[in-house]
Amino acid sequence: MSLLQWIDLPVRGDHRGSLVAVEAGDTVPFEIRRVYYVFDTQPGVARGFHAHRQLQQVAVCVSGKCRMVVDDGRHREDAWLDSPARGLVIDAMVWHEMHEFSADCVLLVLASAHYDEADYIRNYESFLAAARVNCQ
Numbered sequence: 001m002s003l004l005q006w007i008d009l010p011v012r013g014d015h016r017g018s019l020v021a022v023e024a025g026d027t028v029p030f031e032i033r034r035v036y037y038v039f040d041t042q043p044g045v046a047r048g049f050h051a052h053r054q055l056q057q058v059a060v061c062v063s064g065k066c067r068m069v070v071d072d073g074r075h076r077e078d079a080w081l082d083s084p085a086r087g088l089v090i091d092a093m094v095w096h097e098m099h100e101f102s103a104d105c106v107l108l109v110l111a112s113a114h115y116d117e118a119d120y121i122r123n124y125e126s127f128l129a130a131a132r133v134n135c136q
């Protein structure tokens with residue numbers, strides 16, 4: 001089964017342009033407790049390189065594009081986030097990395113909890129060990 005879980009975000013367009021509305025419990029399968037966005041990423045910079053123990057997230061490129069790598073400790077996949085009409089679910093215990101940001105990339109992330117550094121696993125070996133325990 002693919003690790004790439006997409007959420008379609010219907011575009012409510014009219015002659016003036018486009019609009020996307022995101023609602024917790026409807027389009028997004030968790031209560032949204034935090035929204036953050038990454039922009040102005042400098043050339044050649046990659047971000048992420050961590051997993052979360054509990055946090056669930058949905059990432060949407062509302063402008064430009066970047067390449068998201070997701071890894072559950074057994075499989076690694078990647079995909080371009082390049083549409084404001086499609087979000088990628090990043091579940092708990094999924095290692096993720098963002099690469100190849102375009103200069104105009106604005107990556108919006110909807111998250112299920114407030115920022116908590118204790119929820120991060122930032123070391124890949126520690127992530128693999130924790131993912132193995134989770135599978136048992």
Ligand code: TYD
Pocket residue numbers: 034036038047048049050115
């Ligand atoms: P980090 O999660 O390490 O960024 P990335 O994984 O995209 O490379 O966060 C970068 C910094 O911003 C770090 O010092 C923590 C801080 N931060 C917050 O204060 N609140 C937040 O919601 C997020 C996501 C990060």
